[in-house]
Amino acid sequence: KKTKKKQTNKNKTTRHGTDLTGHSLVTDLTALPLSQLSLDLLMQVIEADLTYVNERFERGVKVVVNPEGIIEAVLMPEIQLAPRPSSPVTTLRLHGQALLPGMIDAHSHAFQRGLRGLADDYDYTTATGSSSSSSASSDSSGTTSAKEAVAASPTDSFWSWREAMYALVSELQDRDRFVQLCRQTFCEMRRGGITSVGEFHYLHHSAPERQDFVYDLAVLDAAHTEQIRIVLLQACYRRAGFVATSSSDDEPALSAAQQRFDTISMHHYWTRLDQLAALVADRPTQSVGVVAHSLRAVSAEDVAQLYRGALQRRLVMHLHLEEQQKEIDDCRAAHGGKTPMRLLLDTLIAKRVDPSMLQPTASPSPSSSSSCSVPTASSSSSSSSSASSCAPPTASSSACERPFSNLTAVHCTHSDPKELAEFLSGGGHVCVCPLTEAHLGDGIPQLEGCTDGVNVCLGSDCNARICMAEEMRWLEYAQRLRTGRRGVCVEHTTRKQLATQLFRYATEGGALALGLAAGRIEPGRLADFFTLDLSSDLLRGWTEHSLLGSFVFGCSAREVVARTCVHGRWFDSSSCIATASSANTPH
16 A cells, blocks of 8 residues: 655645646755756746735735746736746745745945954943044054954944944955855845845955955855845945035045045046946846945035936935934034035035936836836836836936935934935935944934835845844834834824835835835736745744734744745745856856
């Protein structure tokens, strides 16, 4: 007699389909190496036990992904898949799993992961004055290690942490070590359900005396190897602090570490950005964006030029803004009492671009949708968008009606609520990084009235901890601690389920800020997903209604994420480095 073994459906994934001759294809994907989970030449039909569509979990949903890595259809249980004889079709049955859109990390400095475990040693027995001068001098000489720089400060703050970061920069003169840190960061992201990252990249050069920009390609190489979608946010960095005049003669000299960030001139910046844009033009998981590091590091006049150039190139633009009170005080002293936000608003409003001056840009094709830019909030909520729905709004609507729709301000920790509201009403986005802002002691932004829609996104920033579930819940928890109220992030929305709104920030909000057609499971979006292991002890007792809240408020993402998918390529969450067959660097 034949006996049938009991099998568990935990994380079981079955590939089933037909080839062009009608022969059945059935494979248990859990037995395949990662290199065989790439279904680049096949039309995929993905069915999980639960699928997150229209902001709720549904059963029996089939998600159709074309060979170009774009969602072609989302079929509810009553809809049958229409045959498409031009391509083989494979069905992926994700047993015991829930399928969700991949989360998006809108702000990361990957190399700063090298400070993990080093930035929380404190010696309060040292005299404040001597420690401060020692820290400053070590930054100029570049001889103090990151560990020593942290331990040297008796009154630790963001600014003393920055000295430790500069010391790490001085140590990272080996490209391989830099790439290793980036790979570790991107690996942790993907294993935790993050499928796209906005890498705010300012460590350009291999040494202070070399203006070689070699670390730009290193970041792209690391992202390619770890198979994460990346928007390389190429930072412009020109000076070491605010100055009262526009003369470069009055600007403080860059320290040795800051010379590694130096973009030399605006001409050099645009030349390098356009080179990078051309390099990644045919890479479906890589694109670029424009960055002014901050108003400390870039003059208001140059910020206006960056803003104009980003609009002309149909690219997103990001900048650090008002993370620290000292930044605001220094800006007020240099600019007649204006805060950085006020200076930004006045500068960009004065330099508002004439839409007729913008270069015409064709809408992206499905195969290049990863690099399309500046989707609008209205398009993000459409259920019938196509692959070109992530194309930028028309020049008139972008430059006139919502002039800041391509602009993301990172942190806004100490922003005046009225100025912040003015920025958001012009279409701007705010990226909050709750774990880093707590880690560095930055403070808590005032977000009441700013949390409706998807104008808020989330970032892991210094990557001391990488977990988007924690970023989501601490965005809300910090507001509760500041206000003494619960549900602050849905106070001004029509939503009742807080987890739904927080998840929108971690998906749709990030997609808008990075100019990606991602963040939702619907036609025309990128096939970027992650799955939850429904058998996890951390999710025990889940229902369709409680599952998302259980993930957001009760889990560490790495413990419950079973698989990720980037551009139609599937990876088991237990694996970090891509296999040799898929990790060949294009450079």
